[in-house]
Amino acid sequence: MRRLFVLLVLLIGIFLSATTIEVLWMGWPQDQVMQLVKAFKDENPTIEVDIQLVPFGQLFQTLEVRLAAGDGTPDVYIVDGPNTASYAARGYLLALDDYFTDEEMDDWFSSSIEEGSYNGKFYSVPYGTSSAGIFYNKAIFKEYGIPFPPERIDERLTWDEVVEIAKALTKDTNNDGITDIWGLVIEQIDRPYLIFPIVQSLGAQVLSSDGFVSQGYINSKEFIEGTTFYWKLFNEWKISPQGVSDSAIAREYFGTGKAAMMLGNEWNIRRMSQYPSVEFGLTPFPYFEGGAIVTPTGSWHVGINSKTKKLDEALKFTKFITGKEAVITWHLLNGIAPARYDVYEALPEVFENPMWQTFLYEMEHTAVARPVTPGYSQYELMLREAFNSIHYGADPKKTLDDAAIRIDRELKRYK
Structure with missing residues (x-):
């Protein structure tokens, strides 16, 4: 007691x-x-x-x-x-x-x-950290006789090759004038996270090195060329659906067979388990021929x-x-992808998966962090508004010129 x-x-x-x-x-x-x-x-x-x-x-x-x-x-x-x-x-x-x-x-x-x-x-x-690549639906590729994209890092596709595949797999299956299968859905449709690597592959710098100037960077020739490519996905080639602004909806498009490919994050290895009937593969993040290989990262x-x-x-x-x-x-x-090396070593049963090996390579060799600026939240918000307008059809140059003026006005407050 x-x-x-x-x-x-x-x-x-x-x-x-x-x-x-x-x-x-x-x-x-x-x-x-x-x-x-x-x-x-x-x-x-x-x-x-x-x-x-x-x-x-x-x-x-x-x-x-x-x-x-x-x-x-x-x-x-x-x-x-x-x-x-x-x-x-x-x-x-x-x-x-x-x-x-x-x-x-x-x-x-x-x-x-x-x-x-x-x-x-x-x-x-x-x-945590992150990476991204293109997931592809094997059943759709088989049905339409398109070879699977390469899964090896040293055979990664160019963006032009991705577009050609997506064109071949964008389908109106019942001839009613409405697209039933999209070639490519983008998981984070208006976020700099997934769009920056496209423009960076062309040589664009997304912000001044001191983090206070966007003028001449987000409306540079290379940046506009990259966002014009992005504009064409939705408006000229019409291989990507407009208005899919929620990651879960993009994942649903891919998981239910409404999209042949999805540009998305590493977490989908796990999250696609909610669609057990879909058999999918992963091809590395594309680049422009002759350009840099850049992948997103950070979390x-x-x-x-x-x-x-x-x-x-x-x-x-x-x-x-x-x-x-x-x-x-x-x-x-x-x-979510660990940011620690020792976790990858501790879970070989998870990370020896070839998809994880691809992401691990990217995180170690091709990853580029988003720009460092004390005004990042305002910078990202205004760029999201610009990217969203562009994907709906706005002129990339005019939209980015306007965004640069607004962003720099906000960044000056941090000097």
Whole structure:
């Protein structure tokens, strides 16, 4: 009885001495996220975690309001990688160079470290990364007698070859004047993430090196040539459907046989399981003949509020959630590409899959991070508006000329 009493006193003491940290997180499925929170609490019984899951559509606005309040909360928060510079420039992120050793930093892809840094300092810890390629529906290719696209890195298609395949597989199957099968659907139809590699393959620089000027970059000859190609997909060749602005809908087009190919992210290896009847392959991200091979990268990071009053606890949570074991668990739960080399080594049964090997090669050799600018959120928003207009038929040059004026007006505020 006495031993039970002592144990009870100890447990009460632990509870009363616990420190609660506030974590603002992406709105992933709660059952997945809470597995990681529970694992952290099992290792750190004196730290309570108040984790708030915010849907993607509300996340950035919520962060802006909360961080601007300046009260030190949330202590830890999810950071979209390219927004690192914006939060760092405004003093919202704690510089982490003194808290991570060189050995720890070597665990992550160099492109992930680049995305988490600003002005030579390390501000946000990589939580995941990404890549993209073209998934293709094998049944549709077989039905129409089109050879499967090459899956080898050294045989990647040019964009002109992709267009010819897509033309051959865009079908009005019942002759009613409505396209029933599209040659190519784009998973993130208006996002710079997937469009930048197209213009970069032609030699375009998407922003000035100091991150403050878009004039002469997003409306350069090369950028306009790339976006004119993008315009033709929807308006001249009509091999890609307009208005598919939701990734889940693009995935549905591909998974239900309404699209022969899909330009999309690595997470589709896992997420296409919701369409068990579709047999698909992967061909590497295309390039323009004679141009550079460029693939997109970057994903979620984790940051610590520069004004947190609970630094030790915030660091423990950040190191745990971005550590090897937690990232292994998160990949198995959610399917997002790990940013850590050691996770790929730890799960050979997953990553020896040829599709994952393609993505791993791209992340190590061809990946180019999105530009570093403290005004990235405004830059991206205005470019999304421009790309969306272009895909609906707006003139690329005029649209980008107008966008450059608006973007530079916003970027000047950060100088």
